[in-house]
Amino acid sequence: MRNVYNGIILEIERQEEKLAAKVLPIMEEAYQMTIFLQDALAKLKRDVLKDGFENEHYEMKFFRNIKPQILGKLIYYNKVFQVETGCPVRNGKMFIQYFARRLKELKNEFRQSICNTDFYKYYRSGRTDRDELYFKLGKINLKDGLNSDVFEIDLSFSTYYDHKVAHIISNELFYSYLLSKISPEENPETILKHIEDAKDIAWTGSKNALIELIYAFHASGMISNGKIGIRKLGTIFQVLFRTPLGDLHHAFHRMKVRSGSRTAFIDQLKLSLEDYMDKNL
Template identity: 65%
Template sequence: MEIVLSKILSEIRHQEDKLSSQMMQTADEAYQMTLFLKEMLCTIKTNVLQDGFKDEHREIDFFKNIKPQILGKLIYYNKVFRIETTCPVSNGKIHQSYYENQLKALKSEYKESICNEDFYRYYRADRTDRDHIYFRLGQINYHDGLKSGVFEIDLSFSTYFDNKIAHIIANELLYTYMLTKINPEKNPDTILMNGDTHKDISWTNSQNALIELIYALYASKSIAYGKIGIRKLALIFQILFRTPLNDIHHSFHRMKTRAGSRTAFLDQLKISLEEYMDKDL
């Protein structure tokens, strides 16, 4: 069984674009995406239980990279649906206060359930030395004092830690969503032109490549004379290309110390442009 992450992400983006083009209310769009992602996950689960994995590498890749992307967005859209359908009013101070309280609750959950755990630091450090423990079925060590949620998951389709990554992804998406609700005047959607013109635009290189480009534009003050902060600039690119960027600050600091060229993507851009120029000579 071969499950390819790029294909999964492409299918999700296609469904997001399809629903977005129908100009639905946020709650309706979130509900439809929840149904879509739930069905996708159920189909993949059936295939996994039936066919298993060819080798350890594919099993680790699935539970570390593929399933969390689907489950993370499923958690995100379900949460957005719940938030939108319980919002008391559509504008005003109560509306503002509602989303501010939601953001506080999200930050509290992040501090209590995510950032203080050893696994979170392992994941953020891009370590792989314990992948064979964290992302293979049947490797849960109850002596680690895991939270009770471990008893609520289907251990035939979860290593427990894939769920943790999914919640990290969902948390980051929800954080961005909350900020745009609290500060609609700073919402990058209003900075961009009509969204319909961007339906077919997607980033097809790596996340690190996009982060490298964003920091280059920020450092060179090429956009708004450098008056736009790095977080807001990253948010604009995330919405423009409809792709989440995980912890850009951490990724940037890893770039500063990586072997070889620290600006690999920018170097390749220069080479590609020069080759393109030479075609006209």
């Protein structure tokens, strides 16, 4: 089962990188990713129903960390597609107002149905002592006063709360997307269109490697004493290297669940520097 999941995650990452390389309109990219993720989730469901789980520990891990990452992206890309197809114009005041309204709706949804719930506080705190109640099949307690959408999900492939986690993940991604729409002055793609040509400075590694480096600088707090936000820091690197990176927050979520080392590029940097030191002894 672990190998199946790792394979699906790699396929999703390859598809995202493939579409990013084509520089498609965001509407088309979101549509293609929605279809792709829908198929990936269906495949994962077939495998789970067929083979089950190795043990209870992996079952809880699957419904807390694995399935929600895929479902969360699916919900996110579908939201982006819906918003993009409903946008009345491509720029100007109406454009900003349109996305500002979507952002306000998202914030209202968060305040009304997410942030004050006991489960949200439990999940955000990193607690695991109630995972057996939240992330195992057949543990749904209707006496807890769950929302009526519990009756609309497939309980053979959901604990109900994995669906909650997926919405938390999708809302975070969607929030970053909306912010980039209503703050065009911080949109790297807009800046890159107006910057003078500087072909002598270029990032020749992968986009994921640069994103990993950006988050490492952000986490360390070594630039501006950690007072600079991740979006602004990302913009600086993207402009410096003339490399649009898309949704940094989305890419970071992929890194957190990828197979192997989650800091593959930084690990390679360390090895490269040590080799260079050895050659210059």
